Amino acid sequence: MEFYKRGEYIDFIDEPPQVPDVFDDIWGYFLDLNNSRVADNAITISDIYAYFKVIGVTIGHFELGILQDLDNQYLHILHAKNVDEL
DSSP: OEEEETTEEEEOOSSOOOOOGGGHHHHHHHHHHHHTOOTTOOOOHHHHHHHHHHHTOOOOHHHHHHHHHHHHHHHHHHHHHHHHHO
């Protein structure tokens, strides 16, 4: 799985699950938001709404929930990876 964090390429998920086609858009949104992440903090709701305002897309509670779940999982995996490296 490829991610860019603060301009630095990282590859930390060895065998990522396949994202169903129906989630292509939301996955792309998450990757964009992840690339603008500040440190290793959660992506805020304000950041999410600002992003969607800029790109001119309206999202609902369902999409917001998916983005928050993806962010929580990302941070969980990142934290687990960092703990293993200590």
